[in-house]
Amino acid sequence: MRETSLSRSEPTASRPAESDRAAQVFGRLRYTFETGLKADPEAAFVGMYRLAGRLVRLRVLGSELARCAHRPIAHLAEPVPVPADGVGVERPVLTIDLWDESAIDLACAGCVAHDDLTIQSQVTASHGSRFVVEERAQLVTAFDRAAGRIVGWVGDASRLTRYELGRPLHSHLLLWHRDRGVRAVHSGLVARHGQGVLFGGPGGSGKSTVSLTCLGAGLDYLADDYVGLEPDGNGAYRGYSLYSSTAVDPLHMRRCFPDLVQHEIPGVLPHEDKSLVLLAELFPGQLPRVAQIRAVALPRVTQSERTMIRPATTFDALLRLAPSSLIALPHSNSGAEGLDVLTDFVSSVPAFWLDLGRDLTSIPVAVERILEEALAS
Amino acid sequence: MNPLPQAVTSAAIEADERLELNSSDVAAKEIDGEILVMNVANGMYYSLEGVSAVAWRLLAAGHSLRHASAALAASFGVEEATTLEDITGLALHLVDEGLVTVSEAPASAQTPAIPEAEEGMPYSAPRLTAYSDMADLLALDPPMPGLAETSWIAPDEA
Numbered sequence: 196m197r198e199t200s201l202s203r204s205e206p207t208a209s210r211p212a213e214s215d216r217a218a219q220v221f222g223r224l225r226y227t228f229e230t231g232l233k234a235d236p237e238a239a240f241v242g243m244y245r246l247a248g249r250l251v252r253l254r255v256l257g258s259e260l261a262r263c264a265h266r267p268i269a270h271l272a273e274p275v276p277v278p279a280d281g282v283g284v285e286r287p288v289l290t291i292d293l294w295d296e297s298a299i300d301l302a303c304a305g306c307v308a309h310d311d312l313t314i315q316s317q318v319t320a321s322h323g324s325r326f327v328v329e330e331r332a333q334l335v336t337a338f339d340r341a342a343g344r345i346v347g348w349v350g351d352a353s354r355l356t357r358y359e360l361g362r363p364l365h366s367h368l369l370l371w372h373r374d375r376g377v378r379a380v381h382s383g384l385v386a387r388h389g390q391g392v393l394f395g396g397p398g399g400s401g402k403s404t405v406s407l408t409c410l411g412a413g414l415d416y417l418a419d420d421y422v423g424l425e426p427d428g429n430g431a432y433r434g435y436s437l438y439s440s441t442a443v444d445p446l447h448m449r450r451c452f453p454d455l456v457q458h459e460i461p462g463v464l465p466h467e468d469k470s471l472v473l474l475a476e477l478f479p480g481q482l483p484r485v486a487q488i489r490a491v492a493l494p495r496v497t498q499s500e501r502t503m504i505r506p507a508t509t510f511d512a513l514l515r516l517a518p519s520s521l522i523a524l525p526h527s528n529s530g531a532e533g534l535d536v537l538t539d540f541v542s543s544v545p546a547f548w549l550d551l552g553r554d555l556t557s558i559p560v561a562v563e564r565i566l567e568e569a570l571a572s
Numbered sequence: 573m574n575p576l577p578q579a580v581t582s583a584a585i586e587a588d589e590r591l592e593l594n595s596s597d598v599a600a601k602e603i604d605g606e607i608l609v610m611n612v613a614n615g616m617y618y619s620l621e622g623v624s625a626v627a628w629r630l631l632a633a634g635h636s637l638r639h640a641s642a643a644l645a646a647s648f649g650v651e652e653a654t655t656l657e658d659i660t661g662l663a664l665h666l667v668d669e670g671l672v673t674v675s676e677a678p679a680s681a682q683t684p685a686i687p688e689a690e691e692g693m694p695y696s697a698p699r700l701t702a703y704s705d706m707a708d709l710l711a712l713d714p715p716m717p718g719l720a721e722t723s724w725i726a727p728d729e730a
Contacts, residue, residue: 397705510606510619518610518617521599522706530599530612538601 217321220305220328221337224346227303228292231256238299243287244271245484246368247377247423247435252287257295260352264293264363267438270475270482289343289371291364293336297351306335308350313464318366329366334359338367340374357462361440361471368437369421377423377435378536381519384417384434384486385409385562391434391486392565393422394494394549395516401494401551403441405558407452412559415483416474424540427487432540434488439475444468451555490569491516491541492549492562502557503550504565512546513538545569585663587638587656591631591672598671600632605690609671615706616669623648624698626687627659631672635684637663643684648695658697665700 232239232254240261242253250273255261265272275285296302309332316331327338333354336347345367349355358365369379383394383406394402406419420442423435448455448470458477459470475482491512492504521533547565551558585591593600597613607620607628620628626647630640641656648655666672 508604508606510603510608513601513603513608514617514619517601517608518615518703518706521610522612522615522617530597530610531595534599534601534608534610538603542603 215321217319217326217328217337220319220335221326221339221346223304224306224335224337224348225292225344227301227348228256228294228346231294231299231301232292235299240265243273243275244268245273246271246289246437247372247375247425248433248485249289249375250275250285250287251289251291253291253293255293255295256301257293257298257349257352259298260293260295260349263352263355263360264291266473266475267361267363267440268475269473270436270439271484287343289345291345291347293347293349295349295352297349297353303335303348306348306350308333308354312354312356313466316366327367327370331359332356336364336367338370340370343371345371356464357442357460357467357469357471360460361442361473362438372423372435372437377425378533379437379520380422380424380516380537381420382422382516383419384422384436384488386415386417386483386486387563387566389483389486390566390570391417391488392490392492392562392569393434393488393544394419394492395512395519396494397515397519400515401496401549403443404447404451404555405492405494405549405551405562407441407443407455408555408558409562410474410478410481411452411454412556413481414559414562415481415486416478417483417486424488424536426536426539430543432488432543433485435485436482439473439482441472441474442469443472445470448472488540488544490544490565491546492565493546494549494551497550497552499550499552500554500557502552502554502561504547504561505550507546507548509541509546511548512541516541545572585637585660585667585674587641587660588636590634590636590675590677591663591666592634592675592677593632594670594673600628602629609700611670614670615704617703617706618669618671618700619703620698620700622690622693623696624662624700627662627698629687630684631659631663631666633684634675635682639684643686646686647688648693650695662698662700669700669702 240255242265244251253264255264294301312332314332316329319328325341329336333350334347336345338345345364372379383402384391385406394405396402403419406416410416417434417436421437423437425433427433455472458472461470493507493515517534517537521530598611600609605625607625610617627644630643637659641659642652644655645652
């Protein structure tokens with residue numbers, strides 16, 4: 196598994212052997228999935244979703260895996276009517292096919308489950324990066340970017356990590372979004388009536404606390420970690436929800452969000468120090484897919500009692516948003532382009548410091564005020 | 573964040589040499605007179621403002637250290653020997669941090685226009701302000717190994 200990974204010193208284009216391997220892995224996975232689907236088509240879970248405004252089809256063999264794959268994106272589910280004559284049917288631009296070997300006893304050559312869940316994931320790309328393969332302890336997934344198809348084998352769905360449960364197919368989906376001009380930004384996003392405030396800042400700055408307190412106060416929640424950012428063509432930006440999952444420190448959850456505790460999915464690995472909560476089923480109707488971004492807020496923890504807002508500069512916004520978005524996310528081949536996009540974005544909306552006070556109830560009040568000021572400007 | 577200490581490089585940069593951005597790993601952007609420089613390869617990022625931003629602009633425009641320091645001296649009304657020493661120190665920091673390299677191409681022959689100093693801005697030796705918190709952030713939100721090498725250019729339609 197590890198020997199196939201790329202290193203920084205060996206760019207993709209110089210490794211023709213990798214080209215064959217990634218394409219072959221995709222081919223094997225696709226063939227095996229289709230064999231299983233053909234054997235029992237009625238057993239497949241089929242769901243339609245709208246990711247970044249695009250129709251996506253999910254097909255899963257194995258009921259537990261279907262539940263795992265559906266829950267983090269349940270808020271993106273799309274009821275798609277199918278006319279009898281088939282005319283006018285919107286075709287999905289991405290199909291995701293997954294199966295659980297432990298559930299349906301369908302093995303795939305080259306796919307080996309590892310008991311050690313701490314094995315680091317490895318991503319391999321073909322020449323030109325058309326095919327991208329990700330291998331983890333209990334799953335192997337492959338993405339054909341040109342055909343718009345992801346196929347994946349899971350050894351045992353009950354052994355998926357908290358990360359895999361909260362952000363299924365994360366790397367492939369980030370790449371898919373990026374291919375469509377939707378850039379993942381390390382930020383939170385809440386909205387009222389489709390008008391959003393995006394929270395920028397590094398880990399620990401308070402994005403999750405702000406997003407979750409706003410959700411609890413009745414605002415719509417789109418994300419507290421990653422937002423899909425897309426220009427709307429008129430100088431403004433849309434923010435798309437990717438997952439409904441949030442990861443919160445267990446002690447922080449008990450102190451600040453006790454209602455979530457009964458729904459927490461604790462981490463099992465040493466580095467999974469945060470608990471997962473899947474919000475879509477807890478807050479139906481409050482997790483929209485998209486919002487127009489009207490302002491950027493930059494949270495930071497203070498010792499004050501009440502949360503206060505004050506204007507921030509465009510440079511402040513860029514400094515808080517760009518490094519964590521462009522460095523923590525794998526944009527190393529497009530750093531300059533990514534910085535251009537984020538600069539355009541932060542220049543398009545007003546920015547505010549959000550100095551977080553101890554009184555959590557004052558946070559959503561301050562965020563609503565930011566939204567009011569942004570809409571009035 | 574913290575201003576960087578004195579450069580520790582043993583390399584020297586001649587006054588008539590110029591710098592160029594290490595564009596494979598580094599991106600830079602100016603907004604409202606402040607400069608953000610990011611090294612996406614190692615997670616470090618930097619800001620420059622005031623005199624430091626003026627110095628960056630001169631160096632980024634391809635001027636030699638000598639021409640840049642002359643422009644800086646004229647703009648802020650200080651001795652050229654001082655600005656040459658200061659801008660050489662900044663250049664060494666930039667090289668040390670992997671943000672720029674000493675260019676093999678000749679420096680711009682044109683003398684730079686004297687930048688307009690912001691009213692009331694006193695001269696101080698240009699410095700980089702470095703931010704190293706990305707190491708913590710990367711620990712909180714680990715990137716996906718291997719994806720960094722994956723081309724973001726969409727493949728041709730099948």
